[in-house]
Amino acid sequence: MPDExxxxxxxxxxxxAAVIIYLVLLIAVCYLFTRAFS
Amino acid sequence: MRPxxxxxxxxxxATIVAYGLYRGRGSNTVDxxxxxxxxxxxxxxxxxxxxxxxxxxxxxxxxxxxYVDGMRFVQFYFGLPLAMVILSATAVPxxxxxxxxxxxxxxxxxxxxxxxxxxxxxxxxxxxxxxxxTFYAPAIVLSVIFxxxxxxxxxxxxxxxxxxxxxxxxxxxxWTDVQQMMIIMFGLVVALIxxxxxxxxxxxxxxxxxxxxxxxxxxxxxxxxxxxxxxNLWSGLIGGMFLALSYFGCDQSQVQxxxxxxxxxxxxxxxxxxxxxxxxMQFFIxxxxxxxxxxxxxxxxxxxxxxxxxxxxQQPQWRxxxxxxxxxxxxxxxxxxxxxxxxxxxxxxxxxxxxAEAVTRYRGAQxxxxxxxxxxxxxxxxxxxEKGFRDTNYIFLSFVTKYLPAGVVGLVIAVILAxxxxxxxxxxxxxxxxxxxxxYKRHFRKQASDxxxxxxxxxxxxxxxxxxxxxxxxxxxxxxxxEAVNIVGSLFYGSLLGxxxxxxxxxxVNGTGAFVGMLAxxxxxxxxxxxxxxxxxxxxxxxxxxxxxxxxxxxxxxxxLAPH
Numbered sequence: 001m002p003d004e005x006x007x008x009x010x011x012x013x014x015x016x017a018a019v020i021i022y023l024v025l026l027i028a029v030c031y032l033f034t035r036a037f038s
Numbered sequence: 039m040r041p042x043x044x045x046x047x048x049x050x051x052a053t054i055v056a057y058g059l060y061r062g063r064g065s066n067t068v069d070x071x072x073x074x075x076x077x078x079x080x081x082x083x084x085x086x087x088x089x090x091x092x093x094x095x096x097x098x099x100x101x102x103x104x105y106v107d108g109m110r111f112v113q114f115y116f117g118l119p120l121a122m123v124i125l126s127a128t129a130v131p132x133x134x135x136x137x138x139x140x141x142x143x144x145x146x147x148x149x150x151x152x153x154x155x156x157x158x159x160x161x162x163x164x165x166x167x168x169x170x171x172t173f174y175a176p177a178i179v180l181s182v183i184f185x186x187x188x189x190x191x192x193x194x195x196x197x198x199x200x201x202x203x204x205x206x207x208x209x210x211x212x213w214t215d216v217q218q219m220m221i222i223m224f225g226l227v228v229a230l231i232x233x234x235x236x237x238x239x240x241x242x243x244x245x246x247x248x249x250x251x252x253x254x255x256x257x258x259x260x261x262x263x264x265x266x267x268x269x270n271l272w273s274g275l276i277g278g279m280f281l282a283l284s285y286f287g288c289d290q291s292q293v294q295x296x297x298x299x300x301x302x303x304x305x306x307x308x309x310x311x312x313x314x315x316x317x318x319m320q321f322f323i324x325x326x327x328x329x330x331x332x333x334x335x336x337x338x339x340x341x342x343x344x345x346x347x348x349x350x351x352q353q354p355q356w357r358x359x360x361x362x363x364x365x366x367x368x369x370x371x372x373x374x375x376x377x378x379x380x381x382x383x384x385x386x387x388x389x390x391x392x393x394a395e396a397v398t399r400y401r402g403a404q405x406x407x408x409x410x411x412x413x414x415x416x417x418x419x420x421x422x423x424e425k426g427f428r429d430t431n432y433i434f435l436s437f438v439t440k441y442l443p444a445g446v447v448g449l450v451i452a453v454i455l456a457x458x459x460x461x462x463x464x465x466x467x468x469x470x471x472x473x474x475x476x477x478y479k480r481h482f483r484k485q486a487s488d489x490x491x492x493x494x495x496x497x498x499x500x501x502x503x504x505x506x507x508x509x510x511x512x513x514x515x516x517x518x519x520x521e522a523v524n525i526v527g528s529l530f531y532g533s534l535l536g537x538x539x540x541x542x543x544x545x546x547v548n549g550t551g552a553f554v555g556m557l558a559x560x561x562x563x564x565x566x567x568x569x570x571x572x573x574x575x576x577x578x579x580x581x582x583x584x585x586x587x588x589x590x591x592x593x594x595x596x597x598x599l600a601p602h
Contacts, residue, residue: 003302004301005303007307016126020120022314027116030321037248
């Protein structure tokens, strides 16, 4: 069964990188949220 | 529960079941019944994965966890996106190309029949033990809140789940999960809006967030590493990743969701969607708990949220201990309310100094509230209640049933039941699949018609549904339910993860090494569980490492057995 390209960003490694960057941003947002309101 | 609540509750559940049965029609071959004919779109699989993972106890307990301990539990999910990326790149294409019905079937292709049989047996043990708890956890909470008999609640949920799971197979399970997930999110949004509506008029949403933060309830990230602190960034990234790898990569209840995909790409997307959506969802649920905390600053909260236990310590024979604790609690909550109003007033006047002084008083009062609640919990244990009693699971539902309007209560109860049904249907469906494909078809009836295996799958589904209902009562003897569920999982996941890591990344290891490794892994986990005080969160790591090292040792000691 061939591996199709993803519907966006062109390749799967780019999608994986996007997910990890998103995780880093989420952690940063959570940290800023903690700092802002604690 | 008022008539409108019953209408909303029964209407929601009936819609879910009817829609699921409608979408599941035509599941008349084994391939369609167990894998939906590999026709599912990514968004249905993704929502099904999220719905199966989110059980009722997630919503009941997580909100209470935030009320008591703040939002730091969200860090537990930080490792999940990493695990999903790893699984999308490795497990998904491997399982798809192997054209398997179960993850354990792949182990026979890679190793041998005995490794597959052992992995299947371990899965059946682990999932079979926990599926009863999936039913029991919400049943016991609803029993305490509404007085509904827990066995009746369990039976109603069980029969409903069995009817649609037996009839429509995984296609019905997946589409009902989609419906259930939508009801869950809608119900939670409505609950949060209602909390904001119920706050005093002078307290804005921003004020409420500041009050929660000042009490330490918005502590979403802790960078400091501490072995004794269960939830920090590092334990979340490392421990959470191992747990998610085990759960989404080795547990058939999850693997079966993404095996139904139309293509490898669709299955990958179905895993990457929860990678993106899970943390915001958990953040949102924890935020609801923090806002319930703020609500109870302005509305008198009971010292103990579990009504039956609260009544117990108010009995005459316990009054001598209870009265001084209750007096301290009352004083502390009044001081906290006054300080909170002072914070709000100072914020509105932009008076930073007055706000800082009020925050100091507020935090002092909160310590008093926490201390009194802890003393109350200890008194419950002394008075014959559960040892190490905690009322975390009762906080959110107590709030819902007491303060939310008619209709919304029914909606939230529908959320709880929908979450139970979505988790249990996936579990029962996967148990039946492994029983038929990995045990019955492989070892007892190798050559039979498709119709025979379809009937066997339906019978196995009904059996596991009945088993779950019958054994759900054992939850009574297991103390903290959320802990029991996690311990049961951690006793078995480590060795399953270890054998799949061997299968994917250690090409030279053979079946004997994998088999002996799994046995050693299980032995190590049970030894750690019985003879040490190591937290169960580390069992996954221990099991995985022991499986790999033992298999490599066997490989080294018996080179003649290795495939060259």
